[in-house]
Amino acid sequence: MKDKLIYLTKQSLKKKIKTKWFIVTNIIVGIILIGLVNIDKIITLFGGDFDNLVNIVVNSDDNTYQNFQETFEVLANSLDNSYNYKITKADKDIETLKNELEKDDDKVIVDIKTDEINYLTASIISYDELNTVSKQVITQTLDTLKTQRGLLYSGLSEEEYLSLTSPVDVQITLTNPKAFQGEDVEVIRTLATTVLILPCFFLINMLVQMIGAEINDEKSTRSMEIIISNVSPKAHFISKILSSTAFVVIEGLLLIFYAIIAVIIRNIISPGSLVDAASASEMTRIVEVIKDTGMISYLLRGLPLMIILFVFSFLAYAIVSGVLASMTTSIEDFQQLQSPLMIIMMLGYYLAMVSSAFNGSVFINILSYIPLFSFLLAPALFILGQISIIELFISTVITIIFALVMFKYGLRIYKVGILNYSSANLWKKLFKSMKKEN
């Protein structure tokens, strides 16, 4: 019987993997994932009206123009943004320049006036809305120029001015030794939660559909009778659970593989950058924060439990889906019957996504212990620091117990359900079967 179980599991897995649709789907998923990571490169590859040239014409006296040019270049270079700037001094009157804007929509006029009261006033004139980055750099340059003029007239030293205008230095100290400190921690936790939850949600969805379709196929073609006349319903049930779980694990690993390929391709296209040039330093900062705050060791400590929780949740979903599929007589019936399961999964997904906004919610915390919800909620809450590793452990143990109990009673229903072709008195038959020992 063990050989037959292995054979059934292998066949079931082969049926899912050795199909052109599996290959086609994975090629599409791989391409989309790689494309998403490299979407900006793809957009620029196809060209378009984004030469990113900003032609700044400064209408001012020579000295102010000189200062503007120097300060702007320093600021623009420090931001390392993707725009190219050309700065020139106005050689025409302001009205003529304004009239020319329609023909030359890259042009931006910066009209600067200086006086002893306001030190410096300016207008930015462009035909269309100026991009945010350029607007910011011009505004900062003008602020700097105004400060320089202010210092010149007030007689304050630069140090005095900086001391006067700098924000209050507030030191935040948390006395909880387990808490992580730093403003980026929340962002990183939310990011990690999303990265973890989305693929799991996607994989469980696949698992439920797949197991339902396969069992219904065997039932509707009556091949179930031949199979069950040669292998026990228990072996058949286990084979379906194992093959479906193995399938989602393989699909999950493939998703990780595609993500790695996507990052490698991105690095080949633009070495040294992960997201884009502007945010490269941001990524480095995030990595540093993860290292400095000890989040890596925190995540690694919970990882084994999370993996166990995921695997047993996959098994629990497979068991529930298998039982539901055995009760139905067509794939249409299964689609209807699995709706509550989908809603449970959707609710878990939604709550996990918003859990960072409801820190300490008793409702979400309780749901994180309930099987079928817990695989999304418990890891999310753990990463967000809302539950401890002990609570994660309890969630995992509850899911394991749930999976085992579901298997014991589900098998009794399964045994009756797979050979039942009538929906008459279905619930009565199933409840009756639950009472019967295998």
Place this chain on the structure above:
Amino acid sequence: MQMLKVEHVTKYYDKILAVDDLSFTVNDGEIFGLLGVNGAGKTTTFRMIIGLLDMTHGSITLNGQKINYDITNQIGFLTEERSLLTKLTVKEQVCYYGVLKGMKEKDILVKLDYWLKRFHIEQYKNRKIKELSKGNQQKIQFITAIINEPKLLILDEPFTGLDPINVEQFMEVIREFKEKGSSIIFSSHRMEHIEQFCEKLVILVKGQSVLEGNLSLIKKEYRKKNIHVIGDVDKKLLEKIDGVIKIEENANEMIIKISDETVIEKVFDVVKKGSNIQKFIVEEPTLNEIFLSKVGETYEG
């Protein structure tokens, strides 16, 4: 010697009685017929034999052993409806069921080639089941049932969807299995198939056995016979014979139904007085006639 033994088997679906106190035995090298109209309980009986359904009462044993997964490798089962995974190819399908019967894939492939050739469908080996005609699908299903050379072969309506030539081909193979010593249980709602083919039978009506035993003995015990006569014979004289039950005329042929063998000579004496006699044949009664006399209504198979 007794291979399959069904003893006082009863099956209830809730309060509905599907099979009522059914008993029979099938010996090695015997073809056993289970006859009944749709809903008579044939498929339920087969499902209980194979272990797909639990019986309410009774017992079923194979060579004295309760049928379980330890011995199902010795059984071949052909279901009434197509039980093939239509997305698989013929080769994949036969291998799949063969391995579930405990066979090795290489052995299955050797046997598969033989049977495909035997049924003249070797060109379909790598074709998907769904691409085959109903008749060819039935052949594949039959091959999956016999691929393990079963000791007990259960065939639920095996000739469904087959033309007479293929029915004959199936019968030939089934007879070969009988010669090799396999026990064969065979169901049909068609009386002529059972009559042609089975040595022993049970006729089920609403789950109850109304007629059972050795077919030739049943016919012999039934006593009534039919005499077919072609010629110019005085019908009135025949009707006066004690023991002549009824005379039917079919074109130029007379079918004289008699009560027992002793009447044959009396009929012959009358017939030989006639002229232009071309035919005088004494035939056993048909199963349908026996059924009619036992049940009181015609069989609606």
